[in-house]
Every structure is written in structure tokens, then in C-alpha cells.
Amino acid sequence: MTAHRRTARALALGAGGSTAAGLYAATANPWLCIPGLYAAAVLAWCAARYNTAHHRQLAEERWETAHVLGERPGPLNPCCEIADHSGGLVHDRRRCTNVFHRLIADLAHDHRSST
């Protein structure tokens, strides 16, 4: 179990608690359910994002294991988190799942460090 998975479960638990609190508050006044349900929606969204990060980490670990064992696994989509956020301009030298991008990132890093 990764740290992302633990965080996702804690956030999902918080979302469930916020939902229950919101529904309980609605018994006094229906408008009081809004803060609880809003917090539940935000917590559920965060839990979903952390769950996605958990699955991404597992996929990267499987890819790295296959790569180290000499297999030629295809790159993940996106190949790395930095490429996803930079529009493919920058790649992670250590965690990119595209071997060619790792090589290019190493060359770019060496070029920058020599000047």
C-alpha cells in the first residue's frame, strides 16, 4: 500500500463523515446540509486524485521492474508527471517511462551543467 492509497482512504472516510454530518444537520434546517455536502464533495474529489496517483505509482513501479529485468515495456501515457505538466517539453531523468526521453533529458542536463 502506497502513501497515496492511505491518504485516499483517509479522505474518503472524511467524505463519508462530512456527508453524514451534513445530512444530520439537514434535520434541523435543510440549508445546513450545504457546508457538509460541499466538504464531502471536495474530500471525495481529493480522494479520487490520490487514488489515481496510487495507480500511477504502481504502474511506474511495474514498468521500472520490467525495464530493469531487460524487457522492453512500452511507455506509459503520459510518460512521466513532469511531461504531463510541461506539455511534453521536459521529462524526468529518473522516472520517465520512455527510454528515449530519459536519454534526451540526460543530455540536456549535462549540457546545462557544463555551461
Ligand SMILES: [Zn+2]
Ligand atoms: Zn517523460
